[in-house]
Amino acid sequence: MSAEESPDPGPENSRRSEAGAGWVCGKPGTFKDLLPERVADFSWRRPRVLWRSRNDVLARWFGDPSNAIRRRCVDALRERGTPAAFTVHRAEPEFSFVLLGDTGEGDRSQYAVVPPLLHAAGDTDFMIIASDVIYPAGDAAQYQDKFFRPYKDYPGPIYAVPGNHDWYDGLRGFLHVFCGLDTDCSPPPWRGVLSFLPRMLWRHSGDVDGDALAEARGRYRGAPGQQSLQPGPYWAIDTPSLRVIAVDTGITGVLDRAQGRWLREVSAGPKPKLLVTGKPLYVDDDHRPGRIEGGGTVDEIVQDPAHHYVAAIGGDIHNYQRYPLTTEAGRKIEYIVSGGGGAFMHGTHTIPRTRVVDEGEFRCYPLRGDSLSRYSKLYGRWLHLPKLFELTPQEATAAVEHRLGIKAGRGYEDPALSRRVRFVASLLGVPRDGRRRSRFLRFPVRKVPQRFRSELADWDDPPFFKSFLRLDVTESHLRIRCYAATGCGDHETAPPCEDEVTIALR
Known part of the structure; x- marks a missing residue:
């Protein structure tokens, strides 16, 4: 396996000019025409929004119930007849897909990504959303304006891995929309002296209005080519050239034993593989290997030369970062953060001078100075x-x-x-x-x-510094391009390509 960085793809990106970064907009973006007539007032500065996300704090203080909930949901899916391998098979050796993470705030910054995405990746075979489909708490009622409506014109199916915010309603909305499963997999009771606190404060799943979701799906994404049903919250797409494997990292980033066992099984063999995960393994010059319940880590599986991983892409952090890491076995793996799909921007200016890889090999968007x-x-x-x-x-x-x-x-x-x-x-x-x-x-x-x-630092005017990835797969190569979504009308039909890497698969 080898990776070859392509030269800068054009003059109009942030590495070439301030105009390419979106600081100078010649005309307004058309994304405003896509917005609902009334956009809900959403701000992380509002105590009500933070209160709805309280399960994150409770999970970190009193224990994360995600593994127990996931086991119950997976059991329900298997009782329904979902194959144990949780794998979708595609016969085409050459294909393409678009990947973006942390999308669903439902405001201008999410909708600003849509026109450039359709122009640069509207012809791809499918889309993957890596983490946090719906903010702030995964409610099923918000899928109309934060999922079905913004991506109504994307012609292919959409798959997803849940983020921590999707878990704040016990994953119920996510499972209904993406897996066709409507069941309340509430967490088991906490134990211990202070267990009354999480039992009292935990935000439980709300009711799911199946008829309203079916109406929204039919209205916005009802075409036959847009339909898909993924096997579960974690899954694989197997093709002759590349196996795409997606894992569910719950609230705190830990995989349960059953998912860890499944990951080891689908990672075996010589076929090249790409991992998609709700939380990145390398981010902000820090290694976060992803613990597996019972022992081991996700990154141990990725770096095992017998598994032939070529890249690992995670959401959760709302910007773009790339770390071309050479493992102890001498293999190069591209570790990528792709969480700039619509939500507020995590600053890149707080990233230290990189030690994980040489600073000259590290890439991020936005540039630290723009951030x-x-x-x-x-x-x-x-x-x-x-x-x-x-x-x-x-x-x-x-x-x-x-x-x-x-x-x-x-x-x-x-x-x-x-x-x-x-x-x-x-x-x-x-x-x-x-x-x-x-x-x-x-x-x-x-x-x-x-x-x-x-x-607290969210804004609704350009430049937004959002991004998405286009991945093109042939029998011999994987090409990954990071496109910017600035919100400027100048960049909607020809979005700036901020980074590009081509990886040999054979």
């Missing part, structure tokens, strides 16, 4: 201090290069770095590359959990 500039403008607006906080893309890029000791992507003439620019970069989380912080900034501001900085 820092976007966040600085948001904080300047919220705090009514634009003159203090707002950094131009050029200033932000210079600050990132100074603090990390890297070349941050788009080239600029080096401007003078003022104290203000350095202060804002430090305050908004750009790490230092091993240098000692000043006493004034000794408190680790950058270690404030990124999830809170990012979830």
Whole structure:
């Protein structure tokens, strides 16, 4: 197996110009015409939204019931007659598909992805959503405006792996829509001195209105070519050239024993394989191998040379990252984060200088400088201090290069770095590359959990810095391209290609 990075695919991407990044929009995006007449007011700054997502905190404090719930659901699927292999077979050796993660907020940033996706990948054979189909809590009632409606014009079937937010209703809405299973697989009772707390506070599944979902499906995605029924929350698509394997990581990222056993079985053999997972194995220059109940990890399976994995793609983190990692056995595996499909953006400017791979091989979108500039403008607006906080893309890029000791992507003439620019970069989380912080900034501001900085930093105007992947498979190669969705009308018919890699399968 080998991977060969292609040269920059064109002039109009963020690595070439600010216009390519979406900072300058010549015309507005047409995605606004796709929005419902009334878009629900959704914001992570609202206590009600956070309260509906409380199962995440309860699972981490009192124990994650996802494995127990999943076992009950899988038993119900098998009683219905679902094959034990949980595999869909396709006879074509050459095919293509589009993959995007963390889609379903139902607001402008989700719908902004749709026109460029249809132009760059509307001819693909199927779509995969990797994590968090519906925010904030997976409710079945929200599938109409956050799933069926936005992808009504995509002609192929759509498969999905659930994210932690899809699990906050016990996976009931997800299983109904994607697997045709309507059953309440409520968690078993917690045990222990404080078990009354999760029993009292746990957000249980709501009722599923099957007729309303059937009406939404028929209205928006009722064409024969759009129909699909996946075997379960984890599954495989087997083709003569490549086996695509998808795993369900629940709320906290742990696989149950049965799923771990299944993963080992479908990973066996010499056929090249690609993993899709709700949580990435490498992200933010950190290794998160994915624990399996009873022992072992997902990444041990991926890196085993006998299994012939060529790539592993995960959602959950809302941006694009790529780590071309060479394993101890000398094989190269592309570890990719693809969570920029519509939800709020996790900043890339908080990613340290990479040690997992050489910084020159690492790719991310948005560029760290663009990420820092976007966040600085948001904080300047919220705090009514634009003159203090707002950094131009050029200033932000210079600050990132100074603090990390890297070349941050788009080239600029080096401007003078003022104290203000350095202060804002430090305050908004750009790490230092091993240098000692000043006493004034000794408190680790950058270690404030990124999830809170990012979830509070959502916006509804371009540039959105969203992204999706197009994957083209032949008998000998897998080509992966990351396309940007900026929200600018200039980029809808010809979205910028931000990264590309071709992997040999033979």
